[in-house]
Amino acid sequence: MIWTSRNLLIFEQKTLTSQETAIKAINAQKEWKRAQTLRPIATPTPPVRAQLPFMNDSTIFCNTDAVWRSDQRAAGLAWIFSDREAHELHRGSTAQAHVSSPRMAEALAIREALIQASILNFTNICLCTDSQELARAISSRRRSTDLFGILSDIDSLAFSASSPFSTISFVYISRSCNGPADQHAKSSLSSF
Template structure:
């Protein structure tokens, strides 16, 4: 277990693991007697942001990692998180495999897998059965499969640059994990611990989507198929599906297959294409009259760990009461950057005496986390601040907005970041 920082009051600098979000890391160094019981709070400013000077004095070796943490400026309490999972939430299965080690993961134990039961008699189309057979036999042209056959092809993932294996493209790639997050299942399964399609089929034997999605047939083959075809579109057509489009495609294909197997007409439960709204992405209904609508965005530069934040009132230009942009340094990821953009916009809206507010972002993971009050270790402190700030309005809502409709905020964020990088003698590559 690790500690994620809110106000830093309950976390001990030398005794708790709080520096890294991915592995247990205990700071070490020469300390004085007065520093033995130092708390993370003592490394923060009065505004609860990282105190660079103090951090570099106490733990200079880990200063870059610490400065990228985002404490809660509203003073939320510190919290524990679980290292093995992506979002930091503990599950019994991840705990079991953490204790037993790699030898006990589903990947290494395929004794339960049965070709007849799990593939050929599966309640899915012949096309999906053939696809599963090809995948399990390692006959699909993945980078790692091509490399093992001596084919001189690019072996890296087209999205993130890691080695393109079966495990990576279907389960551990950031894009794949985000798609999995959108598919609501009756039984939660930690996708990160799955190692291949065969073990996944065993794990998903009795798992189905939640009833509101209107899908009663096995969903696993369609998720794998959607991820595979989305990958091929990037390679062969030089275009890409968003995470939302991929997830919606899974649900749509599953519904079409379910309806084809039934003679009953589904009317109230069938929703097509663009009318389908994924859970926690916000209400599609217009906001109340008098609501201030803000669009937010962030541009992030990986090399300098710097982000440009932007927020803009979406009302008519003559009635706009707020618009702004700001540079924020020591930001570890695009998700943290987008969260900071919303937090900063809410601070501006509070100062502008706004009472009814709707905030838009083109980051689906962030909007889901805010609306669903989900735990995300990477942005824990910022989410707590957003929750606190949103409570100050008479009414506040958060909705997803496609990138194509967020052009003004996107342009503003990139412009301020580009100007800074030009001064630094660098170019912006996003």
């Protein structure tokens, strides 16, 4: 409202008092709150498995996500395993300190999910991430300088001769399809 009052003065030569500006701000805030309560609550939709025809019936899907706080240099990491019908099989999360960037947090979440998949004896994995850049880097086996160590760990877990996985793929999904993993990561970070 301060900005709007300024624009009224500059472009229309109309002056509002500070009290009028404050009242307009309060009314606008109340109007916004009312509009929020009328909105239907969106429920996150699971990824469409039909879009991935190359997967077999035993494929386990793993959605990963991470949230990062620059002021704490900490991250919440989360992963959710589900079957082809999107029935949840297992979920986990952890918080981690000394994380340098959001990309590093996403890569750490992927590495942790692969470790957990190995522990759970899931051998056919489709890892879904909302980080298109990481999905490409891992699939093409490129290692950027800032993530070299983490990407090397992921590469070793996923593609080495001693890999615990029979089949593995890394797929980009939109953020809107990754809501549950995102919420789980946020919860993990908030309890850190």
